[in-house]
Each structure stands twice: as C-alpha cells, then as structure tokens.
Amino acid sequence: MEQKKESLRIEIQGISQSFGEKKVLDNIQLNIGDGEIFALLGPSGAGKTTLLKILTGQLVQTEGTAKILGTDTKKLTDKEYSKIGMMLDTSGLYERLSCYDNLLLFTQIYGISKNYIEEALLKVGLMEAKKRPVNKLSKGMKQRLVLARALMNDPWILFLDEPTSGLDPASTREIHKLIFSLKEKGTTVFLTTHNMEEAEKLCDNIALLHEGNIVEYGNPKEICRRYNHQNKIEILLKNGKQLSLCNSESSAKEIYGYLQEGIVETIHSTEPNLENVFVELTGRSFE
Amino acid sequence: MNPKKISAIFQKQVKETLKNKEVLIQFLMFPILVVIMENSIKVEGMPEHYFVQLFATMYIGMAPLVSMTSIIAEEKEKNTLRMLMLSNVKPMEYLIGIGSYILLACMIGACVFAATGEYKGRELAEFLCIMMVGILISMLTGAAIGVWSKNAMSASSVSVPVMMVFSFLPMIASFNEHVKKVSDFVWSGQINNLMNSLGAIDFDMQTVLVLLANGGVVFVLFQIAYKKCGLA
Missing domain, CATH: 3.40.50.300 (P-loop containing nucleotide triphosphate hydrolases)
Known part of the structure; x- marks a missing residue:
C-alpha cells in the first residue's frame, strides 16, 4: 500500500x-x-x-x-x-425554506457574497427551483442543493x-x-x-x-x-458465436484474423x- | 462570538416561523384570545383587566417555553443544527440567535396585551419588565428541555406538562390556598402576583429571591443538559 x-x-x-x-x-x-x-x-x-x-x-x-x-x-x-465542505448522509436542509434561503443562510454564516447563491444554483442546475421550498423538491434536487451548500465556502x-x-x-x-x-x-x-x-x-x-x-x-x-487471474479476451462474433481466448501470441493471430474478416461484434478483456x-x-x- | 452569524440565525428563524404554523400559533394564540375575551366578556365584580393578567401569565409560561423547545428539538432531529455547528456556528451564537428572535416575538405579543389592558406610564413599564423577566426564564427552561431532548416527540412529551404547570399554577392558586402556597415559590406564581399589583409594585424580598432562585435553577439545569447532550 x-x-x-x-x-x-x-x-x-x-x-x-x-x-x-x-x-x-x-x-x-x-x-x-x-x-x-x-x-x-x-x-x-x-x-x-x-x-x-x-x-x-x-x-x-x-x-x-x-x-x-x-x-x-x-x-x-x-x-x-x-x-471543509460536507455533504452528509442526511441532508440537514431547512425544509420550509426555499433553495435560495437555505443557501442565503450559509453565505451569511461564511461571510461570502450573496451573488454566489445564483452561481451555485446554476452550477447544480437548480436555478428554476430557486424559490421553491425544499419540502417540494425531489430527492435528486435535494442532493444537488446539499452539494451546492457544501461548495459554498470553496x-x-x-x-x-x-x-x-x-x-x-x-x-x-x-x-x-x-x-x-x-x-x-x-x-x-x-x-x-x-x-x-x-x-x-x-x-x-x-x-x-x-x-x-x-x-x-x-x-x-x-x-x-x-x-x-483469468487473463483472457472475450470475443463476440457477428454470427453470435462467443469465444474466450488466452492472452497469448497465438490468440493475437486468431483475433487479427477475425478482425481482418470484419466479423467481430465486440471484444473485451476479462479483468474483474x-x-x-x-x-x-x-x-x-x-x- | 460573531454578530453576523447571530443575525443570520435570527433571520433564518423569522422566515422559518412564518411558515411553521405550530410555532406561529404559540405567539398568536393568547394575544388574539385576550383581545377577544377582554372586549366581549364583562362580568360584574370581575377585577379590571382580569383576562389580560391571566392570559399574560399563561402566555409567558407557554409561548417562549414551547417555541424554544420545539425549535431546538426539531433542528436536532433534522440534523440542521449539526450542519450549523459544522459550519463554524458556535452553540452560544445559535442560542442567542434563536433566543433573541423568540424574545422579540413574545415582546410584540406583550405589547398587544399592554394595548388591550390600556396600560400607560408606570403601569406599562412595569408590565413590560415583568413580561420580559418571565419570558427569559421561560425561554431558558425551554432551551434546557430542547437541548436535553433527542427529537421533537420526546421534547413535546416533556415540554407540555412543564408548560402546563407553569401556565396554570397561578390560575389554580387563585382558587385554592394550598396551591397558592406552592405557587408563591414558582416564578410564574410570582409573575402573576406582580401582574396583580401593576402600577403599585413594591418588590419584596420573597419576590426577588423566588425569581432569582428559579432563574438560577433553570440556568443550572440548562448547563447540565448542555454539558450532557450538547447541541448537535
């Protein structure tokens, strides 16, 4: 380590x-x-x-x-x-207040300009929900608002x-x-x-x-x-046939052949x- | 302590309360009730401004205590208080921010009582001073319960009986001599006694001692709760 x-x-x-x-x-x-x-x-x-x-x-x-x-x-x-910025497991947002007012509180606490609020809301795509109370937001929107708050103090x-x-x-x-x-x-x-x-x-x-x-x-x-550990290469051919080849010189030739024929659909290594x-x-x- | 942070908490609480019917009703219920009762019920032999004095004591015992408790407990439950603490807000800044808001809101209510009682001059000054002392003790009691509680549910299971004791004890005391003896040792009882002698208050030693002792006990309880449970 x-x-x-x-x-x-x-x-x-x-x-x-x-x-x-x-x-x-x-x-x-x-x-x-x-x-x-x-x-x-x-x-x-x-x-x-x-x-x-x-x-x-x-x-x-x-x-x-x-x-x-x-x-x-x-x-x-x-x-x-x-x-330090934090986005914790529980949101800790004031549910009755709007997105704007939630962020406003933290600009006042950190002593930063109010201008940052709109910038932050834009950054997380919540500008349209600016005046909406937090209890009317979806879970995803709340997460994004918490992230905006976490970024408030840069x-x-x-x-x-x-x-x-x-x-x-x-x-x-x-x-x-x-x-x-x-x-x-x-x-x-x-x-x-x-x-x-x-x-x-x-x-x-x-x-x-x-x-x-x-x-x-x-x-x-x-x-x-x-x-x-397997160190293999998996190939799916256009005819639906699946191949699992060792990562070796002989396999390389075989794969090259398939590629030349243009019959390879997908090719993947098998690392976990x-x-x-x-x-x-x-x-x-x-x- | 940072006055800007205290101001931020204060402003946040104003907005929160305007959208929180449970807390808002604490501030509005008794002032509205006193205006209605004082203007609609006139019974012969009833002391002057009976409802003002009765409801003012109840208001002191109820509004600051319950609102302080429920605000702190809700913030603890919803982790908003933890976020404030993790954002450099000191516990005292938070308590002063919330406390100053509740004091202001309750003093506006006190002004409604004073206007309804048509108090002027010395009476008005005494009334507002008594209200302020009572509100501060009641708020500190509420803060101790709020800090002690883990969530809003456990806070209300403690604050409601405590609030009922402080609010109703002076009223019950007026009907029962034994209860009156107990009430005289409780801050709300002394506040009620002072209300009854507005305009001619003569602070005796017992009144001062009871108020100081009650305030001291509540302060010690708050300190214990704060040391044991903290704010976040």
Missing part, C-alpha cells in the same frame, strides 16, 4: 473505533493528497460513515490519529472548518457521503461532472459509496473496507488488473470489476 506523502490533506494513522464490544474500525491507515478523488468503498455497516464522522470532528476515535490539513481532527477550529476538502445514492442517471452524471471540475481546481474529494462503477469512473484511489478493515487500496484500474475483487477478498457480495 504505497501512498504519496507529499501535500497531504488527510492523514489517517492507526484509527480504531469501538462502540461497546463492537469494533467498527480497526487500525485504518490512509493518506490522501491535494486534488485527489478518493473513495471509501464497502457494504452497509462496513464503517464508512464512522470514519467520515471521525474525519469531520463529529466523533472522537478510540485509538489512532487523524489529521485534516495538518490539524488533529480532535482539535479542528474555525480555520479548518472554513476549508472548500479545500470536500466530504461526500453517498453523493449519488438514489439519484437518476442524469443527476448522477451532473454530480460526477461537478466532482471532476473540483478536482481540476485542486479540491480533494473524499467520498463514501457502495457504487463500484462510480468509484471506478471517478477516483484516483479507493480503499475497500470490510468489517472495519481496509482489505485493498489503490487505483481502481490497477486493482482490477492485479486481480485479473471492483465488486468481483471485493467478493474474492472477503467471500461476501457487496450489497
């Missing part, structure tokens, strides 16, 4: 958390750098939200240290909080807990686009998800969490390649996805 040590924004050293007899996190070690999109993946109850709560200073860990921007999470001050680190859970594909795509644009600005994004595709698509690095332990860490594509890797490591399915 070699990780970069330069420009660390989040450092987690030997974090353990117990609730009574139950150990929810066990000796977690992680480093997350500038502009990195990192995902903590695991099934429900794996300890993702617990770690997120520790990192945002909502929960004090039983053992170990966690640092945000070089400051111990037990001692986070206004200075650090002003550089954070250095953005914590997202299941950011696209329950969203339709169009809203999910919008949120992914937004996360990518944040990365370009150098924002570090720490997200928890149980959506493997999302993690593969978005993240520079991921950690697979199982019963409080990190069972795998790294770049999602590299992880998938590492667990590609993150879900398969998780099942291989833990013997359990992800859901």
Whole structure:
C-alpha cells in the first residue's frame, strides 16, 4: 500500500473505533493528497460513515490519529472548518425554506457574497427551483442543493457521503461532472459509496473496507488488473458465436484474423470489476 | 462570538416561523384570545383587566417555553443544527440567535396585551419588565428541555406538562390556598402576583429571591443538559 506523502490533506494513522464490544474500525491507515478523488468503498455497516464522522470532528476515535490539513481532527477550529465542505448522509436542509434561503443562510454564516447563491444554483442546475421550498423538491434536487451548500465556502476538502445514492442517471452524471471540475481546481474529494462503477469512473484511489478493515487500496484500474487471474479476451462474433481466448501470441493471430474478416461484434478483456475483487477478498457480495 | 452569524440565525428563524404554523400559533394564540375575551366578556365584580393578567401569565409560561423547545428539538432531529455547528456556528451564537428572535416575538405579543389592558406610564413599564423577566426564564427552561431532548416527540412529551404547570399554577392558586402556597415559590406564581399589583409594585424580598432562585435553577439545569447532550 504505497501512498504519496507529499501535500497531504488527510492523514489517517492507526484509527480504531469501538462502540461497546463492537469494533467498527480497526487500525485504518490512509493518506490522501491535494486534488485527489478518493473513495471509501464497502457494504452497509462496513464503517464508512464512522470514519467520515471521525474525519469531520463529529466523533472522537478510540485509538489512532487523524489529521485534516495538518490539524488533529480532535482539535479542528474555525480555520479548518472554513476549508471543509460536507455533504452528509442526511441532508440537514431547512425544509420550509426555499433553495435560495437555505443557501442565503450559509453565505451569511461564511461571510461570502450573496451573488454566489445564483452561481451555485446554476452550477447544480437548480436555478428554476430557486424559490421553491425544499419540502417540494425531489430527492435528486435535494442532493444537488446539499452539494451546492457544501461548495459554498470553496472548500479545500470536500466530504461526500453517498453523493449519488438514489439519484437518476442524469443527476448522477451532473454530480460526477461537478466532482471532476473540483478536482481540476485542486479540491480533494473524499467520498463514501457502495457504487463500484462510480468509484471506478471517478477516483484516483479507493480503499475497500470490510468489517472495519481496509482489505485493498489503490487505483481502481490497477486493482482490477492485479486481480485479473483469468487473463483472457472475450470475443463476440457477428454470427453470435462467443469465444474466450488466452492472452497469448497465438490468440493475437486468431483475433487479427477475425478482425481482418470484419466479423467481430465486440471484444473485451476479462479483468474483474471492483465488486468481483471485493467478493474474492472477503467471500461476501457487496450489497 | 460573531454578530453576523447571530443575525443570520435570527433571520433564518423569522422566515422559518412564518411558515411553521405550530410555532406561529404559540405567539398568536393568547394575544388574539385576550383581545377577544377582554372586549366581549364583562362580568360584574370581575377585577379590571382580569383576562389580560391571566392570559399574560399563561402566555409567558407557554409561548417562549414551547417555541424554544420545539425549535431546538426539531433542528436536532433534522440534523440542521449539526450542519450549523459544522459550519463554524458556535452553540452560544445559535442560542442567542434563536433566543433573541423568540424574545422579540413574545415582546410584540406583550405589547398587544399592554394595548388591550390600556396600560400607560408606570403601569406599562412595569408590565413590560415583568413580561420580559418571565419570558427569559421561560425561554431558558425551554432551551434546557430542547437541548436535553433527542427529537421533537420526546421534547413535546416533556415540554407540555412543564408548560402546563407553569401556565396554570397561578390560575389554580387563585382558587385554592394550598396551591397558592406552592405557587408563591414558582416564578410564574410570582409573575402573576406582580401582574396583580401593576402600577403599585413594591418588590419584596420573597419576590426577588423566588425569581432569582428559579432563574438560577433553570440556568443550572440548562448547563447540565448542555454539558450532557450538547447541541448537535
């Protein structure tokens, strides 16, 4: 688990958390750098939200240290909080107030210009719902409003807990686009998800969490390649015939032949996805 | 403490309450009732401004306590308070923001009572001062219950009986001597006694001590609740 040590924004050293007899996190070690999109993946109850709560200073860990921007999470001050954005599992929106008024409150708290409200609403595609009370919004719209609020203080680190859970594909795509644009600005994004595709698509690095332990860490594509034991190539021909060939010189000639004949419908390598890797490591399915 | 954050919380609460019938009715019910009763019921032998004084005591025992409790408990339940705390809002900034809003709203209600009672000069000054002292103690009681409670349901199961004791004790005391003895040691009882001698109030030691002691006890209870449960 070699990780970069330069420009660390989040450092987690030997974090353990117990609730009574139950150990929810066990000796977690992680480093997350500038502009990195990192995902903590695991099934429900794996300890993702617990770690997120520790990192945002909502929960004090039983053992170990966690640092945000070089400051111990037990001692986070206004200075650090002003550089953190959060989109938590529960929205925490004022349901009776409009989208605009919800954001207005936070511009006043952060001491930033009201002009940002319309900019933020435009960014998350909620300009038309500006005056609509939050209790009249769909779940996807609420998620986007929470994201707009999390971005309000132009954070250095953005914590997202299941950011696209329950969203339709169009809203999910919008949120992914937004996360990518944040990365370009150098924002570090720490997200928890149980959506493997999302993690593969978005993240520079991921950690697979199982019963409080990190069972795998790294770049999602590299992880998938590492667990590609079959090392095969699957071909679907236009006549409907399916072939599974070894990744070898002789197969290359055979594939070349099919390609020359123009009879190849699809061609795929057989590396596993993150879900398969998780099942291989833990013997359990992800859901 | 940051006055801008307190002001933001205050403004948020004004907008929230205008759309929250449950809290809004707390502020409006007794002032409306007193205007109707005072102008429509005249019974021979009834003390002057009987309804104003009776309902004013009830209003103090009910509106600040219930609204403070329900606002804090709802914010805890819906995690909005947690978001505020995670956005650099200090617990005291939040409590002052909410508290100043409730104090203002209740004082507007107190002005309706004063206008209905046609108080002027010393009477008016005394009435508003008594109202303010009562509202502050009642608010602190509500804050302690709100902080102690995990959600709106558990908050109302505590605040309703407490509110009924403080609101109705002075009225029951006027019919029963034994209850009167107890009522004299409760802040709402003393507030009612002061209401009954408006214009000629002579603060005796018992009144001052009871108000201070009740205020002190409520403050200690609030501190315990705050240390034990926190705000978010």
